[in-house]
Structure formats: structure tokens, C-alpha cells
Amino acid sequence: MKIFKYPDKNLWPEILKRPSKDFSELESIVQEVFEQIKNEGDKALLNFTKKFDGVNLQEIEVSKEEIENAERLVSEQLKAAIQLAKNNIRKFHSSQAIKEEEIETIEGVRCWRKAVPIDKVGLYIPGGTAPLFSTVLMLGIPAKIAGCKEIILCTPPNVNGEIHPAILYTASLIGINKIYKLGGTQAIGAMHLGTECVPKVYKIFGPGNQYVTAAKQVANKFGTAIDMPAGPSEVLIVADQTANPAYVAADLLSQAEHGADSQVLLITYHEKLIEEVEKELSKQLEVLPRRDIANEALENSRTILVKDQEEALEIINEYAPEHLIVSNEDENFFVEHVKNAGSVFLGNYTPESAGDYASGTNHTLPTNGFAKAYSGVSLDSFLKKITFQRISEQGISKLGPAIEVMAEAEELMAHKNAVSIRLKDLNF
Amino acid sequence: MKIFKYPDKNLWPEILKRPSKDFSELESIVQEVFEQIKNEGDKALLNFTKKFDGVNLQEIEVSKEEIENAERLVSEQLKAAIQLAKNNIRKFHSSQAIKEEEIETIEGVRCWRKAVPIDKVGLYIPGGTAPLFSTVLMLGIPAKIAGCKEIILCTPPNVNGEIHPAILYTASLIGINKIYKLGGTQAIGAMHLGTECVPKVYKIFGPGNQYVTAAKQVANKFGTAIDMPAGPSEVLIVADQTANPAYVAADLLSQAEHGADSQVLLITYHEKLIEEVEKELSKQLEVLPRRDIANEALENSRTILVKDQEEALEIINEYAPEHLIVSNEDENFFVEHVKNAGSVFLGNYTPESAGDYASGTNHTLPTNGFAKAYSGVSLDSFLKKITFQRISEQGISKLGPAIEVMAEAEELMAHKNAVSIRLKDLNF
Numbered sequence: 013m014k015i016f017k018y019p020d021k022n023l024w025p026e027i028l029k030r031p032s033k034d035f036s037e038l039e040s041i042v043q044e045v046f047e048q049i050k051n052e053g054d055k056a057l058l059n060f061t062k063k064f065d066g067v068n069l070q071e072i073e074v075s076k077e078e079i080e081n082a083e084r085l086v087s088e089q090l091k092a093a094i095q096l097a098k099n100n101i102r103k104f105h106s107s108q109a110i111k112e113e114e115i116e117t118i119e120g121v122r123c124w125r126k127a128v129p130i131d132k133v134g135l136y137i138p139g140g141t142a143p144l145f146s147t148v149l150m151l152g153i154p155a156k157i158a159g160c161k162e163i164i165l166c167t168p169p170n171v172n173g174e175i176h177p178a179i180l181y182t183a184s185l186i187g188i189n190k191i192y193k194l195g196g197t198q199a200i201g202a203m204h205l206g207t208e209c210v211p212k213v214y215k216i217f218g219p220g221n222q223y224v225t226a227a228k229q230v231a232n233k234f235g236t237a238i239d240m241p242a243g244p245s246e247v248l249i250v251a252d253q254t255a256n257p258a259y260v261a262a263d264l265l266s267q268a269e270h271g272a273d274s275q276v277l278l279i280t281y282h283e284k285l286i287e288e289v290e291k292e293l294s295k296q297l298e299v300l301p302r303r304d305i306a307n308e309a310l311e312n313s314r315t316i317l318v319k320d321q322e323e324a325l326e327i328i329n330e331y332a333p334e335h336l337i338v339s340n341e342d343e344n345f346f347v348e349h350v351k352n353a354g355s356v357f358l359g360n361y362t363p364e365s366a367g368d369y370a371s372g373t374n375h376t377l378p379t380n381g382f383a384k385a386y387s388g389v390s391l392d393s394f395l396k397k398i399t400f401q402r403i404s405e406q407g408i409s410k411l412g413p414a415i416e417v418m419a420e421a422e423e424l425m426a427h428k429n430a431v432s433i434r435l436k437d438l439n440f
Numbered sequence: 441m442k443i444f445k446y447p448d449k450n451l452w453p454e455i456l457k458r459p460s461k462d463f464s465e466l467e468s469i470v471q472e473v474f475e476q477i478k479n480e481g482d483k484a485l486l487n488f489t490k491k492f493d494g495v496n497l498q499e500i501e502v503s504k505e506e507i508e509n510a511e512r513l514v515s516e517q518l519k520a521a522i523q524l525a526k527n528n529i530r531k532f533h534s535s536q537a538i539k540e541e542e543i544e545t546i547e548g549v550r551c552w553r554k555a556v557p558i559d560k561v562g563l564y565i566p567g568g569t570a571p572l573f574s575t576v577l578m579l580g581i582p583a584k585i586a587g588c589k590e591i592i593l594c595t596p597p598n599v600n601g602e603i604h605p606a607i608l609y610t611a612s613l614i615g616i617n618k619i620y621k622l623g624g625t626q627a628i629g630a631m632h633l634g635t636e637c638v639p640k641v642y643k644i645f646g647p648g649n650q651y652v653t654a655a656k657q658v659a660n661k662f663g664t665a666i667d668m669p670a671g672p673s674e675v676l677i678v679a680d681q682t683a684n685p686a687y688v689a690a691d692l693l694s695q696a697e698h699g700a701d702s703q704v705l706l707i708t709y710h711e712k713l714i715e716e717v718e719k720e721l722s723k724q725l726e727v728l729p730r731r732d733i734a735n736e737a738l739e740n741s742r743t744i745l746v747k748d749q750e751e752a753l754e755i756i757n758e759y760a761p762e763h764l765i766v767s768n769e770d771e772n773f774f775v776e777h778v779k780n781a782g783s784v785f786l787g788n789y790t791p792e793s794a795g796d797y798a799s800g801t802n803h804t805l806p807t808n809g810f811a812k813a814y815s816g817v818s819l820d821s822f823l824k825k826i827t828f829q830r831i832s833e834q835g836i837s838k839l840g841p842a843i844e845v846m847a848e849a850e851e852l853m854a855h856k857n858a859v860s861i862r863l864k865d866l867n868f
Contacts, residue, residue: 036661090849093842100545100839107543108553115535117528117800125536128779130813131757142851178849214813233464233657235669237813262858269854301853329559347828351556355827362831363858369846370839372545373827385558385642385665387824396815399801400775402786403794411528411798414521418797421518421606423570425729426697430690430791 013264013278013293013310015286017317027314028331030243030380031273038226045197046205046230053207060198065139067173072209074175074191082180094182097149097370104372105154108391120407127395129159130237132211134203135188136218139168139195143176144219146368150375150389151217152186158394162211163188166203168195196220200227204236215239217389219376239389243380244273247364248333248353250324250346253282255339256360260285261292263337263363268309269302276313277331279324286315325349332383335364354383405438441692441706441721441738443714445745455742456759458671458808459701466654473625474633474658481635488626493567495601500637502603502619510608522610525577525798532800533582536819548835555823557587558665560639562631563616564646567596567623571604572647574796578803578817579645580614586822590639591616594631596623624648628655632664643667645817647804667817671808672701675792676761676781678752678774681710683767684788688713689720691765691791696737697730704741705759707752714743753777760811763792782811833866 016027048056054072062068114124135151137144148165155163165188167175175193183191192210194202200220204227206212215237216228225242232238247267251260264276278289293310297303318324321340328336332352340346343358350356354377355367367373376389403411412431419428444455476484482500490496542552563579565572576593583591593616595603603621611619620638622630628648632655634640643665644656653670660666675695679688692704706717721738725731746752749768756764760780768774771786778784782805783795795801804817831839840859847856 089845093845096546096839096842097846100549103545104543104551107541110538110540112538113535115532115800117531118524121528121794121799123532123800125818126775131779132812142849144850146846146850229661233661235808235810237810241663258861259858262854262861265854266852266858269852296854296857300857301851306854343830347554350826351559353826356829358828358830361833361836361862362829363836363862365843365847365855365858366549366831366836366839367827367829368855369843371549371829371831372543372551373829378824380663382663382665383824383826384560385824388827390553390825390827392820392825396806396811396813397818397820398778398781398811399783399795399816399818400786401784401790401795401799401801402771403790403799405789408789408791408794411524411794414524415793415797417517417521418525418574419793421570422572422574423729424694424697426690426693426724426734427793427796429724429728430687430694430793433686433690434789434791 013313013315015315018319019316024327024330027316028327030275031312033222035222035226035229038223039230042197042223042227042230046201049198049201049205049207054209057194057198057202057207061169061194065168065195066171067169069169069173069193072192072194074180074193079180079184079189082177082184085177086181090178094145094149094185098153098186100370100372101149101153102157105157105391109157118407118410120404121401121411123399123401125397125399127397129161130215130394130396131160132162132213133160133394134213134216135163135165136199136216136220136224137165137167137179138220138224143178145178145182146375147218148179148182149186152183152188154389154391155394156186157391160394164190164192164203164211164213166192166194166199168199169193196223197227200224200231204231217376239376239393240378240386241382244275245270246275246333246379247335247337248277248279248328248331249337249339250279250328251285251339252280252341253285254341255285257285257288258292259360260289260339261296264293265296265300265306266363266365267335268306268313269300272305272308274309276309277333278315279318279327281318281320281324283317286317321345328353332381334377334379334383337364352384354378354388408434409438441741441743443743446747447744452755452758455744456755458703459740461650463650463654463657466651467658470625470651470655470658474629477626477629477633477635482637485622485626485630485635489597489622493596493623494599495597497597497601497621500620500622502608502621507608507612507617510605510612513605514609518606522573522577522613526581526614528798528800529577529581530585533585533819537585546835546838548832549829549839551827551829553825553827555825557589558643558822558824559588560590560641561588561822562641562644563591563593564627564644564648564652565593565595565607566648566652571606573606573610574803575646576607576610577614580611580616582817582819583822584614585819588822590641592618592620592631592639592641594620594622594627596627597621624651625655628652628659632659645804667804667821668806668814669808669810672703673698674703674761674807675763675765676705676707676756676759677765677767678707678756679713679767680708680769681713682769683713685713685716686720687788687791688717688767689724692721693724693728693734694791694793695763696734696741697728700733700736702737704737705761706743707746707755709746709748709752711745714745749773756781760809762805762807762811765792780812782806782816836862837866
């Protein structure tokens with residue numbers, strides 16, 4: 013990790029810079045894939061799967077038998093862990109369902125909002141060596157609580173045309189049974205456009221590589237909503253003398269192992285901690301299977317020594333980390349004043365892994381500074397709110413004249429007339 | 441209006457088709473403007489304002505004196521109307537602030553969310569002949585309630601370099617004093633990139649023409665959040681024998697006068713209504729100042745006769761109108777079952793104009809079918825929610841083993857280790 017001691021504030025932007033990526037060059041590739049899917053439907057999907065995943069599929073949709081088989085292939089221990097995680101995620105996300113009151117803004121004018129599920133949603137689960145069944149929980153559970161009617165899931169098959177049993181088991185456990193063997197651009201394109209086999213959805217969720225990210229951007233530009241813009245994962249740890257250096261190092265590494273482009277930051281005002289954490293990092297790195305990846309990520313990462321917690325706070329709000337871990341004597345200072353962060357972990361026994369898997373919070377969070385304007389995925393992400401209003405004769409009598417004046421000032425006389433014609437009947 | 445009587449369901453997609461527009465050809469123009477703003481800052485803004493708005497500005501920011509003068513130029517009657525609207529909008533949007541509970545998912549694992557304002561937001565108010573001060577209320581009031589620290593407003597100057605006093609007065613009334621004389625692409629570019637004079641914001645709100653829409657899309661692609669994708673305004677009215685044909689016609693026209701590309705739809709199962717509404721349309725059109733625009737919009741619009749309210753509901757949910765007016769004996773049928781709509785107006789005395797100006801609901805709503813996945817602007821649009829968690833020693837002891845099992849199954853051993861290292865210290 014690069015160490016900066018008491019850097020001048022005007023250096024912060026440079027120090028806090030993320031490795032930026034521009035996906036616009038991928039747009040034309042994505043658009044070609046989308047064009048073929050539009051023209052050829054499932055046939056195009058099968059061709060792309062052969063080309064990119066190296067497998068000649070007979071069927072795109074996962075069969076009932078495959079799903080039933082999966083249950084037998086997952087260990088009881090893992091099943092129990094998934095069940096516990098499921099319960100916690102369900103409990104926390106269920107608590108986000110809040111019924112709002114009807115409001116009478118003036119007598120006879122009643123307004124309210126109603127949360128309604130997004131009818132058709134698509135979840136993307138990346139492939140690769142490891143099966144990210146935890147993301148199935150994080151996206152599928154709030155979709156189910158929201159009441160989305162059609163929930164589909166796309167995930168790339170391996171070279172044998174199979175999906176990892178842990179993904180199939182988890183999806184089935186939470187009631188998602190429309191699963192398609194599709195990865196990358198062709199998966200996003202299928203959900204965005206719809207084919208014979210894959211239904212078109214209104215909103216697409218889930219992480220992925222640069223092709224998935226670019227494809228989601230293009231889908232969004234042409235009318236399909238997406239969960240949020242994506243970037244590499246990141247954590248910022250703010251720690252003082254009460255922090256445990258071994259825990260700090262472990263938490264930094266748990267983020268660094270995600271990918272060579274992951275960013276981890278340590279901010280402290282306790283100089284001694286820096287050396288202690290560095291020592292722990294070396295020690296713990298040695299035994300990590302993904303140490304090469306983690307090491308590369310650490311090389312792009314920063315330790316910043318600041319003068320006090322106020323300055324640490326400023327850096328946090330400027331950087332807007334996806335994950336923020338607070339190991340600080342005065343936790344509440346950060347709870348109260350943090351403005352920009354995706355998810356915050358408080359205290360020495362709250363590792364980020366807890367939120368990644370099982371504590372109940374969502375792990376789909378805004379990266380790349382997007383926490384300045386975006387929230388992580390929550391129950392809200394699967395709902396939209398419709399406003400309703402009902403105005404009585406008395407209500408329009410009171411409200412009407414103001415509307416007439418305003419509409420006339422905006423030179424929208426038909427808007428005015430829609431009120432005048434009613435007031436006239438009511439003898440106003 | 442084109443009339444379709446009992447059309448076959450497989451014709452619906454064609455009948456409900458919107459005049460679609462692709463702004464991607466404008467992207468390169470937008471990117472050139474953005475590039476110049478990036479390189480030359482305010483100088484570029486002044487040049488573009490000269491080129492596009494035909495005025496040689498000395499200052500981009502509106503002065504204190506201009507704001508103070510505006511107050512004298514707005515009539516007392518309009519001020520009173522704006523004040524009434526402001527109170528109602530404030531009342532309804534304030535009610536959307538809801539504090540969520542802290543949840544203990546399992547013993548010792550506490551999770552909660554906190555709503556935090558987006559620090560820096562930019563509001564765009566289009567120019568043109570009429571001053572859209574109502575949009576200043578609709579965007580500015582929730583931004584203020586949310587507590588956004590920096591709220592800026594851009595709106596194009598006229599050829600004399602002035603902003604309409606009603607806009608300046610309204611902005612100042614709700615406490616927005618950073619107002620810039622900037623229109624179109626250069627306004628969006630300035631807020632997206634920041635210049636010497638205009639601060640960079642995290643989220644851009646507001647309607648506009650095709651250049652504004654394209655510029656917001658590009659800004660969004662490069663990291664600035666936007667309120668929602670835009671399209672022409674639209675209303676769908678579902679009406680039966682209890683509807684008043686004159687009111688229905690007035691409401692259709694109030695939408696049609698927005699622009700030649702506006703869409704208005706009338707759905708009914710009471711055949712007689714069609715002729716009555718057509719008669720009223722002709723009559724009311726005659727006296728409208730914007731009748732040419734309204735007439736053109738009506739030509740693209742549709743009346744659909746269906747067999748019953750169930751079929752009407754299906755069409756509504758398929759079309760996903762921005763505004764839905766329900767003049768139906770059984771209002772609650774639609775209240776209960778409408779899934780896709782931006783804002784719903786119930787009963788014969790609830791014209792859409794009420795929501796456009798003064799009833800309290802927001803008028804920035806999803807068009808173009810986006811109501812299938814998007815909500816209108818609300819207090820939520822100016823907030824993001826940060827999740828927090830605090831886990832006790834007991835909590836991690838209970839939760840930890842499940843995290844270990846899951847992390848190992850996802851082959852993320854550093855994630856597992858972040859838990860193991862703590863459990864070890866706690867003698868687990």
C-alpha cells in the first residue's frame with residue numbers, strides 16, 4: 013500500500029483517484045450483439061453461448077430436473093448457512109416495507125403514495141470459478157418480498173453446459189425457477205429485448221465484468237432500468253488506537269482478493285497502526301489462495317495518515333466508499349456525520365464479510381464514488397411508488413383559483429380551462 | 441383522435457406504440473460541447489450561450505439585484521397562488537420522510553438504514569416562451585426538505601440576457617439563490633463537469649428538449665446521476681357513463697397543448713361517450729391559444745373502446761401512462777389494481793392540472809412507459825440510504841460460522857479469514 017502522511021488537502025483528489033475505466037469503446041460490440049438477438053432471438057443466444065462460453069447448449073432454460081438434482085449436490089452445512097443468511101436478509105429487507113399515510117394537503121384534497129412491485133425483473137449472476145450464490149440471495153429475496161411477478165435469473169454455464177448447484181439450490185430455495193444459462197452481453201441483451209425463450213424485463217440487476225457493465229449501460233439507454241452503475245469493489249477503513257491491526261489487515265485483504273482492480277484504503281490518525289497493519293498484511297497474504305490478486309490490488313491502494321477524525325471524515329465523504337469500516341473509539345462521530353458511503357460497519361467485531369453474506373444488509377452497493385448520489389440495492393429497488401389524488405368539489409373550489417392563476421402565468425390555457433370548466437359548474 | 445373499437449389484443453402493441461425517438465445521434469454533438477466545457481470552462485459557456493441563445497452575457501450567475509427586482513415584477517395574485525402551491529407540495533413531500541427502525545436480525549447483529557441528503561444537486565428549468573416556475577417548486581421543495589446542501593438552478597436567458605421574474609421569485613422564495621443563466625446542453629454540461637463559476641453536482645433534475653435529454657444521458661453515462669429518462673408528456677383517461685364529457689375533453693386538451701408529440705388516450709366501455717367527447721374537443725379546441733399544437737397532438741392520439749373495466753386495466757398496465765385519470769363509477773377497482781402509472785387522478789373534480797401545479801403531488805413523472813420501472817420525483821429522489829451494522833462479540837459468534845461456510849463455498853478465503861481471525865480470539 014502506498015503510504016501518505018499528512019498529505020496537503022489539494023493532493024487529496026489525486027490520492028483518492030480511482031482507476032477509471034471508460035466502457036464506451038465496448039458499446040459498439042454490445043450493440044452488435046443486441047442487434048443479432050433482436051433479429052434472431054434464441055438462435056443468436058445459442059450462437060453467442062457457443063462462441064463465448066464454449067458450449068453447445070440444447071436448451072437455454074435450466075430444467076426442473078437440474079434444479080432438483082442441485083439440492084442433492086449441496087452440503088447440509090452450506091444449506092444451513094444459506095438458510096441463516098436468508099432469514100436475516102429477509103428480516104432486514106422486510107422491515108423496509110413502510111406504508112405511508114394519506115395526506116390532506118388542504119380540505120378536500122387528498123394525496124397518497126402506494127408502493128407497487130416492478131412486475132418483471134431480471135437478475136444477473138456472474139460466472140467464473142466461484143458460484144456467487146450470495147448475490148442470488150441479495151437480489152432474489154428483496155424481489156420476492158416486493159412481490160415482483162416475474163423474476164428471472166441469468167448466469168453463464170460452464171463448458172459442460174452446467175450451472176453450479178449452489179446457485180440453482182439458492183434460487184430455488186427463494187422461489188426463483190426461471191433460470192437461463194446465459195452469460196455476459198447475451199444475457200443482458202436477452203433480458204433487455206426478450207426472445208422466444210427469455211422474457212423481456214423492466215429492470216436488470218446484478219454485477220458483472222466490463223461487458224456486462226457496458227451491456228447494462230446500453231440497455232438502460234434504450235429504456236430498461238438498471239440497479240446502478242458498476243465499478244470495482246472497494247473498502248475504506250478508518251481506525252484509531254482501539255483497532256486491532258490483525259482485523260484491519262484481514263478486512264483490507266477480504267476486499268483486495270475480489271480483483272486486481274479492487275481498491276482498499278486505510279485512514280488513521282494513529283501513526284503506529286500503519287506499521288502494525290503492514291506487518292499483518294504480509295503475514296496474512298502468504299497463506300491466501302488468491303494472494304496474487306490481493307497483492308496487485310494492494311499495490312493500487314493507499315494508507316493515509318491524517319491529523320484527526322474530522323479530517324478522516326472529510327476524506328471519507330470526498331471518496332464516498334462502497335464499504336466503510338469504522339474501528340474508532342468514538343463510533344458515533346462517524347454514524348452521525350458520514351454523508352457518502354454505501355454500507356457502514358461499526359466496531360471490531362463487524363467485518364465486511366458479515367454484510368457480504370449473512371448479517372441482513374444488502375451487498376449490492378454503489379462503487380466508484382456513486383455513493384454520493386446512489387443507495388445500495390434494497391426493497392425500494394424492486395418497487396415504484398405511484399402517487400394518487402382525489403379532490404372533492406369543495407377541494408377544487410379552494411384549490412382551483414390558484415391553479416388558474418399559475419396556468420395562465422405559464423401560458424397553458426388548456427390547463428387553466430380544465431379547472432375553470434369545473435369551477436363554472438360549481439358556481440365559482 | 442383515432443378511434444379503435446374492441447381491437448383484438450394482438451393489435452394492442454401497435455395501437456399503444458409511442459412516437460419513439462432515438463437521441464444517440466445527438467450524442468456526438470453533446471460530447472463536443474462537454475469537451476469544450478471541460479477545456480475552457482466558463483469561456484465555453486459564454487460562447488455557447490451567445491451561439492444558442494443569441495445573447496452576449498457578462499455574468500453567468502444571476503445577481504442579488506436581479507433576484508430582488510424579480511419580487512417587484514410578480515403580481516400579488518400570482519405570489520399568493522405560488523404560496524398556496526408551495527404549502528401543499530411541502531406538506532405532501534414532508535410526509536415522505538420516514539425514519540426506519542433498527543433491526544436485530546439475530547441476537548447481537550443490529551442493522552439499520554439512514555436517509556442522507558444528496559449533497560449537491562442541480563435543477564434544470566427549460567426556457568421557451570413560458571416560465572416554468574411550477575417545476576422550480578416541484579424540484580426545489582423536496583431538495584430543500586431533504587436538506588441538500590448545495591442546490592443550484594440553471595435556466596436559459598432570453599435574448600436580453602434575462603430570466604423570467606416568476607422563476608427568480610419562486611426560486612428565491614424556497615431558498616435557492618445560486619441561479620445560472622444557462623440553457624440546453626451547456627447547462628447540463630456545466631453541472632456535470634463543473635466550471636470556475638458553476639459547481640459540479642452529483643445529480644441533475646429537470647425536463648427539457650431533445651438536447652437536454654441527450655445531454656443528461658451522456659452525463660449519466662459518465663457518472664452523474666439523473667432524475668429519470670425523459671419523453672413527451674402523456675395522459676390516459678379511463679371513463680365510463682359517470683364521466684362528464686366536457687371535463688374529459690378539457691383534461692385531454694390540457695395534456696395535448698404541451699407539445700405536438702404529446703400523447704393522450706381515452707379508454708372507455710361506454711360507447712356513447714366517444715362521440716360526446718369528440719364534440720367537446722372540437723368546441724374547446726376552437727378557443728385555445730395553443731390549438732395548433734393541441735390539434736397535432738390529438739392526431740397522434742387514440743380513443744379505444746373496450747368491453748369492460750378489466751380490459752381497460754390491462755391496457756393501462758401495458759401502456760404505463762405518466763398520468764392516469766379515472767372517471768369511473770368504481771374508482772377503487774383501479775386504485776387497487778393499477779400497476780404501472782406515474783400519478784393517478786380520481787374522480788370528476790380531480791383534473792390533472794391540480795397535480796401539475798398545486799395539490800401537493802409532484803409533476804415530474806415517468807413518461808414513455810418508464811412507469812413500469814420508475815417512480816416520479818419525490819423526497820426519495822434527493823436522498824440516499826446508507827446501511828449501518830454493528831455486531832457484538834456474541835453476534836459474530838453466532839453469525840460467523842455461517843459466513844465461513846459461505847465464503848469458502850464462494851472460494852473467497854480472505855472473506856472467511858476476516859471472520860475466523862475474530863472467532864479464534866473469542867475462542868470459537
